[in-house]
Amino acid sequence: MALVGDGAELSRPLGPAFARAEPSSADVEDYVALLKPRVMSLVVFTALVGMLVAPGHVHPVIGFTALLCIAIGAGASGALNMWYDADIDAVMTRTARRPIPAGRVQPGEALAFGATLAVFSVAVLGVLVNWFAAALLVFTIFFYVFVYTMWLKRSTPQNIVIGGAAGAFPPMIGWAAVTGDVSLAPFLMFLIIFLWTPPHFWALSLLKSDDYARAGIPMLPVVAGPDETRKQILIYTLILAPAGLAPSLFGFAGYLYGAVAVGCGAMMLMLAWRVYRDRTGAAATSAAKKLFAFSLLYVFALFAALLADNLLARLGLGV
Amino acid sequence: MTAGPDDGIVLTDEQKRRRRARSIAIALSLGVLVALFYAVTLVKGPAVLIRPL
Numbered sequence: 001m002a003l004v005g006d007g008a009e010l011s012r013p014l015g016p017a018f019a020r021a022e023p024s025s026a027d028v029e030d031y032v033a034l035l036k037p038r039v040m041s042l043v044v045f046t047a048l049v050g051m052l053v054a055p056g057h058v059h060p061v062i063g064f065t066a067l068l069c070i071a072i073g074a075g076a077s078g079a080l081n082m083w084y085d086a087d088i089d090a091v092m093t094r095t096a097r098r099p100i101p102a103g104r105v106q107p108g109e110a111l112a113f114g115a116t117l118a119v120f121s122v123a124v125l126g127v128l129v130n131w132f133a134a135a136l137l138v139f140t141i142f143f144y145v146f147v148y149t150m151w152l153k154r155s156t157p158q159n160i161v162i163g164g165a166a167g168a169f170p171p172m173i174g175w176a177a178v179t180g181d182v183s184l185a186p187f188l189m190f191l192i193i194f195l196w197t198p199p200h201f202w203a204l205s206l207l208k209s210d211d212y213a214r215a216g217i218p219m220l221p222v223v224a225g226p227d228e229t230r231k232q233i234l235i236y237t238l239i240l241a242p243a244g245l246a247p248s249l250f251g252f253a254g255y256l257y258g259a260v261a262v263g264c265g266a267m268m269l270m271l272a273w274r275v276y277r278d279r280t281g282a283a284a285t286s287a288a289k290k291l292f293a294f295s296l297l298y299v300f301a302l303f304a305a306l307l308a309d310n311l312l313a314r315l316g317l318g319v
Numbered sequence: 320m321t322a323g324p325d326d327g328i329v330l331t332d333e334q335k336r337r338r339r340a341r342s343i344a345i346a347l348s349l350g351v352l353v354a355l356f357y358a359v360t361l362v363k364g365p366a367v368l369i370r371p372l
Contacts, residue, residue, distance in 0.1 A: 027337045
């Protein structure tokens with residue numbers, strides 16, 4: 001069809017497909033749900049810590065802008081993830097009530113919403129803050145959407161191990177928003193979240209393995225079995241606990257952070273050991289639930305301690 | 320007056336309410352974006368776009 005010329009073409013009435021098109025029934029809450037606000041809260045908090053512990057000063061307006069862009073970028077990734085995964089979300093009890101499988105948001109609406117927010121978040125971060133942080137945000141969105149969602153999630157039990165990198169980038173982006181570069185300290189923050197992701201998600205997947213199996217997702221408990229998953233959870237926690245101490249060992253944090261990292265690391269190890277030990281019945285379910293719940297607290301506690309330690313040091317009260 | 324077959328899509332009251340809520344959310348988002356650019360321009364000064372990449 002020519003774009004210009006035949007007036008009859010341009011004035012052609014809409015076809016039957018358009019006549020049958022349903023108007024959107026999405027509410028604002030459905031679009032908010034597409035942003036995965038609970039995941040966003042962790043992203044915002046770790047990015048804020050990365051920003052506040054970075055050397056140098058950032059104007060509060062610029063800092064707020066960076067944080068907003070990182071949050072929106074993470075939300076865009078969530079929306080694009082829900083668009084692509086709508087088919088498997090529909091068959092999993094945990095995700096069946098999400099806006100797309102529930103029929104409240106059309107897939108095309110979610111795609112347009114996610115893509116628009118992704119482009120805007122990166123562009124605004126680049127123009128108003130700096131392009132290095134924007135490049136990191138692009139990579140994070142790309143990694144989550146294309147590498148994790150479209151490739152790894154449906155093809156390998158190592159999906160959340162490698163895909164966990166996407167969730168580990170926000171503190172690095174926060175740091176880069178202030179300094180314009182990255183160094184060892186943000187890499188250590190990245191490493192903590194990266195190593196934390198497998199025990200966190202595998203504890204959940206132990207509880208939801210039937211769901212994942214029904215959806216055909218090759219999560220570790222589905223492919224290798226729950227016993228192998230328990231072993232891997234313990235191994236990763238054994239690596240995570242000392243890695244959590246790294247900021248103190250490398251001199252980026254003081255004794256306050258070190259004490260929190262030791263205490264929380266020991267608790268993670270104890271809970272991971274219980275998951276490894278208790279393999280049947282209610283004890284096994286309870287152990288996995290407790291590890292999953294505490295793992296959320298673990299990452300918040302470590303980053304809160306890192307922030308408190310840094311603020312105390314800046315006030316000359318460092319311990 | 321009732322909707323005839325040639326009147327196209329007729330929204331229900333609930334759909335109209337949701338469309339209005341979405342429109343307000345979009346307007347607020349654009350307002351925040353405008354305010355953000357204004358505030359950053361004040362903070363950074365006129366050189367906000369004049370810098371090496």
